[in-house]
Amino acid sequence: MIKKQLIMEKALELFAKQGxxxxxxxxxxxxxxxxxxxxxxxxxxxxxxILALIDHFMMQIISDIDYTVKHTNDDKKLLYEFYYTMFxxxxxxxxxxxxxxxxxxxxxxxxxxxxxxxxxRLNEEIILSMIERLYGEEVKLTKYDLIxxxxxxxxxxxxxxxxxxxxxxxxxxxxxxxxxTNLLARHATVPFISQELIEMIKQPIHxxxxxxxxxxxxxxxxxxxxxxxxxxxxxxxxQQLTEPTFVPAIVKGLLENIRNHPHCKWIxxxxxxxxxx
Amino acid sequence: MIKKQLIMEKALELFAKQGxxxxxxxxxxxxxxxxxxxxxxxxxxxxxxILALIDHFMMQIISDIDYTVKHTNDDKKLLYEFYYTMFxxxxxxxxxxxxxxxxxxxxxxxxxxxxxxxxxRLNEEIILSMIERLYGEEVKLTKYDLIxxxxxxxxxxxxxxxxxxxxxxxxxxxxxxxxxTNLLARHATVPFISQELIEMIKQPIHxxxxxxxxxxxxxxxxxxxxxxxxxxxxxxxxQQLTEPTFVPAIVKGLLENIRNHPHCKWIxxxxxxxxxx
DNA sequence: TATAATAATGACTAGTGGGTCACTTGTCAA
DNA sequence: TTGACAAGTGACCCACTAGTCATTATTATA
Numbered sequence: 215m216i217k218k219q220l221i222m223e224k225a226l227e228l229f230a231k232q233g234x235x236x237x238x239x240x241x242x243x244x245x246x247x248x249x250x251x252x253x254x255x256x257x258x259x260x261x262x263x264i265l266a267l268i269d270h271f272m273m274q275i276i277s278d279i280d281y282t283v284k285h286t287n288d289d290k291k292l293l294y295e296f297y298y299t300m301f302x303x304x305x306x307x308x309x310x311x312x313x314x315x316x317x318x319x320x321x322x323x324x325x326x327x328x329x330x331x332x333x334x335r336l337n338e339e340i341i342l343s344m345i346e347r348l349y350g351e352e353v354k355l356t357k358y359d360l361i362x363x364x365x366x367x368x369x370x371x372x373x374x375x376x377x378x379x380x381x382x383x384x385x386x387x388x389x390x391x392x393x394x395t396n397l398l399a400r401h402a403t404v405p406f407i408s409q410e411l412i413e414m415i416k417q418p419i420h421x422x423x424x425x426x427x428x429x430x431x432x433x434x435x436x437x438x439x440x441x442x443x444x445x446x447x448x449x450x451x452x453q454q455l456t457e458p459t460f461v462p463a464i465v466k467g468l469l470e471n472i473r474n475h476p477h478c479k480w481i482x483x484x485x486x487x488x489x490x491x
Numbered sequence: 492m493i494k495k496q497l498i499m500e501k502a503l504e505l506f507a508k509q510g511x512x513x514x515x516x517x518x519x520x521x522x523x524x525x526x527x528x529x530x531x532x533x534x535x536x537x538x539x540x541i542l543a544l545i546d547h548f549m550m551q552i553i554s555d556i557d558y559t560v561k562h563t564n565d566d567k568k569l570l571y572e573f574y575y576t577m578f579x580x581x582x583x584x585x586x587x588x589x590x591x592x593x594x595x596x597x598x599x600x601x602x603x604x605x606x607x608x609x610x611x612r613l614n615e616e617i618i619l620s621m622i623e624r625l626y627g628e629e630v631k632l633t634k635y636d637l638i639x640x641x642x643x644x645x646x647x648x649x650x651x652x653x654x655x656x657x658x659x660x661x662x663x664x665x666x667x668x669x670x671x672t673n674l675l676a677r678h679a680t681v682p683f684i685s686q687e688l689i690e691m692i693k694q695p696i697h698x699x700x701x702x703x704x705x706x707x708x709x710x711x712x713x714x715x716x717x718x719x720x721x722x723x724x725x726x727x728x729x730q731q732l733t734e735p736t737f738v739p740a741i742v743k744g745l746l747e748n749i750r751n752h753p754h755c756k757w758i759x760x761x762x763x764x765x766x767x768x
Numbered sequence: 769t770a771t772a773a774t775a776a777t778g779a780c781t782a783g784t785g786g787g788t789c790a791c792t793t794g795t796c797a798a
Numbered sequence: 799t800t801g802a803c804a805a806g807t808g809a810c811c812c813a814c815t816a817g818t819c820a821t822t823a824t825t826a827t828a
Binding site: 317359362363365366367369370371374378380383387390393394397398401402403404405406407411414415 | 639674682684691
């Protein structure tokens with residue numbers, strides 16, 4: 215488990231510098247100070263490694279954003295918090311963000327493509343829920359265009375700060391984008407992306423996460439982290455999953471405990487969904 | 492020259508389908524029905540091929556857009572024409588557009604990176620000249636943000652139609668983006684990208700194109716195209732470059748003749764710049 | 769037709785990469 | 799101390815790749 219993390223960490227550095235294809239397993243293992251065979255004890259293949267990386271970081275970023283959107287009560291601050299969290303989360307993981315943008319993960323693995331679609335869809339879902347809450351009927355016709363505009367802002371400004379090492383003021387950037395978003399939401403009238411277009415595009419998010427799946431993830435996480443409040447919380451949550459004994463308040467508290475542990479973000483997101491918090 | 496074009500065409504198809512790294516010279520030559528050695532009579536290396544492709548298409552796309560912006564007199568239509576031409580030009584070359592978006596040409600060749608920066612800068616220049624003409628002082632503080640917003644719109648909507656094969660209505664899309672752009676230009680007040688930030692980012696566009704350079708390109712083009720009005724025009728323009736004899740009206744007419752020939756777009760763009768048309 | 773010049777070929781080289789596996793080292797309970 | 803099991807190693811395999819070059823085919827010229 216620890217070895218796996220080491221490999222992921224070191225591989226990420228190399229991928230961000232040289233790209234995925236251009237980095238050999240040899241280089242990765244050398245950079246880790248382990249042997250080549252040892253790599254294959256942790257990962258079945260190079261593809262499995264990149265997949266694990268994508269999952270690991272996308273889960274964190276998505277759940278960061280989701281948590282912020284769900285837990286910001288003040289509608290006036292919501293958009294701002296959304297942008298700020300998003301930029302901040304990508305900034306925290308900028309090596310990953312770099313490879314995400316550089317290698318548009320289209321070419322190789324089919325499975326990766328599916329995975330990326332999935333996270334993309336989750337992201338769109340979050341944005342949609344946010345703008346429906348903020349503008350309601352006002353954006354009935356233009357909401358999908360609004361999503362795409364927001365995604366457009368995200369991508370260009372992300373690129374700006376990922377590839378030019380300039381000092382950056384997320385506060386100002388977020389304020390600036392909040393104003394733009396509000397303008398588009400309140401005054402844009404010409405929709406391009408219709409409901410029909412969306413239907414044509416989307417493949418359903420099939421993954422309705424099963425209890426067993428969450429159970430597995432929790433077990434993995436328990437194995438992966440040190441003795442701590444988080445670990446204890448996880449164990450209790452695992453119990454709760456098989457035989458519910460705690461009242462919602464306790465469950466929510468336990469979730470809050472693990473929320474900020476980097477390895478628990480995803481399960482925390484899934485459980486929040488499951489318990490409808 | 493003809494062989495070169497064949498290779499570029501067939502290689503583009505494969506790159507769009509499988510990606511650059513994943514496509515071998517072997518595959519390309521098989522797809523062309525020529526031998527491996529033959530490839531190296533046209534290109535010194537695989538890198539030179541991708542470079543030639545990038546140049547070939549970026550030149551066409553950039554000069555399409557530039558021509559539209561420079562030759563649309565009606566300010567009311569300008570933004571619309573810009574968006575329409577841009578989408579249309581990428582659509583015409585959608586195989587190329589795909590590899591441009593897929594492989595974020597960052598990893599490999601250093602020279603490619605420089606080249607892409609160069610075209611990106613040209614694009615930004617065109618957009619800047621357009622919005623300064625349209626909005627003038629109004630966007631003094633927010634013009635760079637406006638550029639980035641426009642680029643954001645471009646990239647998300649490009650992705651939308653490049654990766655989902657849906658029927659698309661460029662007219663409606665352009666109208667929709669015109670409205671959004673106008674809203675942002677007229678009402679956005681919070682700038683994020685300041686003049687200083689731009690200075691920090693930009694490396695100067697060094698390439699002030701020399702007469703000799705243009706001369707070379709013309710000669711190449713002459714060799715590459717069939718006997719035609721375009722070819723004759725090129726020959727006359729070549730003469731004009733060494734010993735100016737024609738009045739501007741004639742030169743402009745000759746440029747108009749070659750403008751729409753796919754191989755002459757770039758030299759046409761350069762000459763328009765040179766003669767300040 | 770003969771000769772020179774150019775174009776095209778594909779077997780070959782030298783090298784790399786992902787992945788395997790027989791073997792070594794470390795660990796820990798009995 | 800022993801022995802059984804897990805963790806770790808790196809030489810090795812094979813498929814494949816970019817690029818070369820001696821040889822052959824084609825074309826142009828005289």
